[in-house]
Amino acid sequence: MNLQKNSIKLALIQIDIEDGKVEDNLNKVLKEVKQTLEKNKHIDAVVLPEMWNTGYDLKNLDKIADNMGNPCIENLRELARNFGVNIIAGSIADKRKVEGKTKVYNSSYIIDRRGEIIARYDKVHLFRLMKEDKFLTAGEKMATFELDGIKCGIVICYDLRFPEFIRKIALEDIKILFVPAQWPLPRDKHWRLLNIVRAIENQIYVVGVNRAGRQGNVIFPGASLVVDPWGEVEVELDDKEAVICHSLSLNKIEKIRRYMPVYDDRRPDIY
Numbered sequence: 001m002n003l004q005k006n007s008i009k010l011a012l013i014q015i016d017i018e019d020g021k022v023e024d025n026l027n028k029v030l031k032e033v034k035q036t037l038e039k040n041k042h043i044d045a046v047v048l049p050e051m052w053n054t055g056y057d058l059k060n061l062d063k064i065a066d067n068m069g070n071p072c073i074e075n076l077r078e079l080a081r082n083f084g085v086n087i088i089a090g091s092i093a094d095k096r097k098v099e100g101k102t103k104v105y106n107s108s109y110i111i112d113r114r115g116e117i118i119a120r121y122d123k124v125h126l127f128r129l130m131k132e133d134k135f136l137t138a139g140e141k142m143a144t145f146e147l148d149g150i151k152c153g154i155v156i157c158y159d160l161r162f163p164e165f166i167r168k169i170a171l172e173d174i175k176i177l178f179v180p181a182q183w184p185l186p187r188d189k190h191w192r193l194l195n196i197v198r199a200i201e202n203q204i205y206v207v208g209v210n211r212a213g214r215q216g217n218v219i220f221p222g223a224s225l226v227v228d229p230w231g232e233v234e235v236e237l238d239d240k241e242a243v244i245c246h247s248l249s250l251n252k253i254e255k256i257r258r259y260m261p262v263y264d265d266r267r268p269d270i271y
């Protein structure tokens with residue numbers, strides 16, 4: 001008997017972030033998530049953007065990053081437990097001691113309805129254009145996890161540009177790929193197109209949650225979206241802070257894969 005759910009209702013939280021102001025950002029996230037869950041019934045999972053605790057205050061990350069999920073993820077765990085909701089915690093700057101050295105990662109934590117951390121992903125492709133490589137340590141592995149029995153994957157922002165990485169994750173039979181981001185102008189066209197293309201080529205749902213607002217000259221266009229496995233954009237936000245709640249119909253995946261079996265037609269013997 002297949003106990004997998006046929007749909008999952010997500011809340012995409014598109015917000016602005018104040019670089020370096022961790023306490024303000026945490027309070028804002030907690031308030032937005034609480035309000036969303038109080039106003040909208042039956043949300044299965046909440047999704048946040050990239051690096052929402054510190055923003056891109058890269059020079060101070062060693063001081064202001066979470067310490068292995070403390071305090072930001074610990075607060076979200078309590079919220080998840082209280083509301084009985086899954087949280088895809090976007091990503092945060094997170095420090096850890098590795099072989100005696102403190103390293104800071106751009107990390108996504110996945111929290112289940114009991115408040116347990118069920119997965120952690122450290123951004124693998126650091127974005128050199130914004131000097132991430134100077135201040136952050138790259139992750140070394142991909143991550144998949146189950147949300148209420150539905151297999152999912154996660155990548156962060158710039159990772160979206162690496163189709164071979166995402167194909168490898170998709171081959172784990174994921175149904176939904178989450179993409180938390182702080183993707184700025186002027187590359188908003190790339191953001192939209194790449195989310196759509198990754199959905200089409202892998203025949204999966206892609207859920208991108210971007211930052212809105214601006215930091216100095218850098219403008220974040222929002223445009224968080226849900227793309228179905230045929231590449232149709234089911235919902236999409238504009239450039240303002242906002243929340244969308246949307247149900248994903250997972251039956252679409254099977255239907256599309258039956259109609260056009262690209263996984264069966266792959267030729268890994270050649271490439």
Ligand SMILES: O=C(O)CCC(=O)C(=O)O
Pocket residue numbers: 127130156157158159161182183184187190
């Ligand atoms: O790939 C891009 O154009 C944006 C990537 C980015 O801003 C990031 O990874 O933080």
